[in-house]
């Protein structure tokens with residue numbers, strides 16, 4: 001371009017310089033040169049051509065236009081001071097309650113991957129369902145985390161920040177067992193949350209289907225799979241009282257077992273999701289189911305292959321059977337307590353664990369267990385919550401390790417004496433330590449015998465805790481749904497990014513300016529000639 005200017009335009013203006021100026025200067029001289037034209041010979045000595053009114057006006061306008069363009073381009077592209085919005089979800093699980101604060105840019109609600117977990121707070125004490133006999137305490141237990149949330153959300157955003165509480169299988173079980181007690185717990189929790197400065201949107205029990213489906217939404221949202229229409233990841237959630245499996249399978253259109261179907265339209269794509277929640281098959285209730293089975297044969301003592309050798313504890317029947325999952329199985333005339341001892345044998349543990357599943361009844365083309373339909377597994381799976389806690393403790397999160405080696409590792413762990421386990425893990429709660437052998441065996445049995453993962457498809461599982469800094473779980477999906485933050489249709493996006501748009505507009509303006517000057521060339525030529533004649 002500069003070459004073009006030097007060759008075509010500069011010779012028109014010999015009055016400005018004897019030799020062509022350097023290219024940078026040429027750009028600056030251009031408007032002046034072309035607007036002025038050669039002055040009459042007679043005036044060449046007395047009158048400075050730069051002082052011609054036309055020259056000054058055109059130069060000033062040209063400079064203003066270019067400066068304006070630069071200012072617009074710079075202002076449009078400067079990083080804006082970002083404003084954020086917030087949302088809070090309390091996950092009232094069977095074993096404990098956790099509070100999650102989410103944050104997203106105020107102007108860009110609809111863009112996927114934009115909502116992030118800003119902070120989480122673990123409520124001290126057990127899950128809210130454990131406060132059935134003292135509901136007020138359920139509300140009080142939440143106070144410390146609510147105060148923490150007030151610190152994390154800017155004060156001016158408090159009144160507009162939605163606050164939700166969702167309860168899962170612990171409250172589902174309490175509701176089955178004693179619905180009046182469950183109502184009282186919600187009343188107390190509601191009262192406590194209403195006192196917070198946030199916009200309280202209510203507390204309720206999620207259905208098992210919702211828990212599974214929102215876990216699936218969370219995992220796929222955080223992985224940016226929904227907005228980009230990529231193949232989705234299945235979700236495996238293991239809680240204390242229930243467990244969920246959710247995935248999209250080409251084989252499943254909802255016609256076989258419609259109760260397992262959840263339909264979503266997200267970012268312009270339709271998803272027919274298969275989901276099932278197994279109440280009582282969370283790891284704590286599964287442990288009860290197993291013990292209930294074991295106590296049937298000898299009610300006074302249980303020799304448990306799922307406990308470490310040397311483990312020896314007296315347990316109360318009233319505690320073991322205090323759950324609707326097992327309450328109807330209490331042996332007649334059972335004593336008040338039983339002795340729970342360990343033998344540490346994974347193979348036998350697996351056999352005992354298998355007893356809590358029914359693999360035979362199935363009225364569908366195929367089932368997982370307990371007569372529940374399940375289509376063929378498809379795609380990768382994210383396994384979170386207790387799946388992660390247990391496998392990470394046991395160093396078994398690497399699913400590229402062959403299943404046989406995983407089993408051998410677990411065998412060695414379970415066969416280790418209880419005293420050695422306690423000694424080697426001084427910082428771990430004894431309650432958890434006592435159950436990792438069972439939990440590891442239960443997870444492998446559930447995945448392979450229950451859901452039908454094979455030695456090959458096992459490697460499609462990723463044991464995860466967080467995705468891009470946000471916890472995997474149902475809470476984020478729940479909030480995205482309630483705040484309508486995932487649009488059904490893909491948002492229209494401008495064809496060009498903003499910086500590209502500004503650059504193109506600027507280039508076009510400069511080109512138009514140059515063309516204008518070219519079109520004035522004949523006029524100037526005529527003007528120059530006239531002046532010479534005069």
Ligand SMILES: Nc1ncnc2c1ncn2[C@@H]1O[C@H](COP(=O)(O)OP(=O)(O)O)[C@@H](O)[C@H]1O
Pocket residue numbers: 092093094095096127168169170238239240241242243282283284385386389390432
């Ligand atoms: N560090 C840990 N190690 C082992 N298990 C854990 C750990 N932290 C939490 N868990 C377990 O994870 C499970 C979480 O379940 P939870 O969400 O409370 O129940 P649900 O989803 O069934 O309502 C519980 O079984 C709890 O004991």
Ligand SMILES: [Ca+2]
Pocket residue numbers: 093094168238239240385
């Ligand atoms: Ca849970």
